[in-house]
Amino acid sequence: MRIIVVANANEGGKTAAQIFSQELQNGAKVFGLATGSTPLSTYRELCNSDLDFSDCSSVNLDEYVGISAANPESYAYFMHQNLFAAKPFAHSFIPNGMAKEIDEEISRYNRVIDEHPVDLQILGIGQNGHIGFNEPGTPFDSLTHKVALTESTINANSRFFDDIRDVPKEALTMGLKSICQAKHILLLAYGQNKADAINKMVNGPVSEELPASILQNHANVTVIVDEEAASGLKTDR
Numbered sequence: 001m002r003i004i005v006v007a008n009a010n011e012g013g014k015t016a017a018q019i020f021s022q023e024l025q026n027g028a029k030v031f032g033l034a035t036g037s038t039p040l041s042t043y044r045e046l047c048n049s050d051l052d053f054s055d056c057s058s059v060n061l062d063e064y065v066g067i068s069a070a071n072p073e074s075y076a077y078f079m080h081q082n083l084f085a086a087k088p089f090a091h092s093f094i095p096n097g098m099a100k101e102i103d104e105e106i107s108r109y110n111r112v113i114d115e116h117p118v119d120l121q122i123l124g125i126g127q128n129g130h131i132g133f134n135e136p137g138t139p140f141d142s143l144t145h146k147v148a149l150t151e152s153t154i155n156a157n158s159r160f161f162d163d164i165r166d167v168p169k170e171a172l173t174m175g176l177k178s179i180c181q182a183k184h185i186l187l188l189a190y191g192q193n194k195a196d197a198i199n200k201m202v203n204g205p206v207s208e209e210l211p212a213s214i215l216q217n218h219a220n221v222t223v224i225v226d227e228e229a230a231s232g233l234k235t236d237r
């Protein structure tokens, strides 16, 4: 893993946007995108850049079950607000959390991923080491699936909702195997509350108990962390 330590999330966003730019220049056509607060500084940089994604596709990691794209808390809405309105892609894919036939939606999304191999995948990380919505215990060979969110993830996500009872309890997510098919993975983490997960991801055993540890087995991973998120890492710096 290539680890880049930056001063803060703004600097992280600039560094990540440079990586997007390099990948575009190298011919990348498919970008795997994530939600949460972490990628926001990156999306802001992309929106303010002259980068052009109009002949590219985007494939998002995950979506809540039971809320529509028109709901401001949906990930579809988040992506529109924070990136797509300013930087449209030729095609943008995101799981449909309102699908009546969830199994069919899962098959459809797996086909989308197969047909649009991701060149650069951006990831955040949960405090328990989850990526996408792959909670601890998710099999490393998982494809797209429906998940029951853990208590800690529901609590963490509740800050975006008026009432914790409104936080969805289920989501559709790309699996760990799907995520690792990306050619280049760019994981971002800022803040002290990510330090433990980052240390375990980098130095801990590769274990389904810490989903992000699967990235130790991937040949091309870049990690951008601020000083706080890096504070648990044992390095010679």
Ligand SMILES: N[C@@H]1[C@@H](O)[C@H](O)[C@@H](COP(=O)(O)O)O[C@@H]1O
Pocket: 034, 035, 036, 037, 038, 039, 061, 062, 123, 124, 125, 126, 130, 131, 132, 133, 153
């Ligand atoms: N599904 C998302 C993840 O993709 C994200 O990485 C995580 C961390 O969110 P934040 O970046 O707000 O800390 O939250 C959610 O669980």
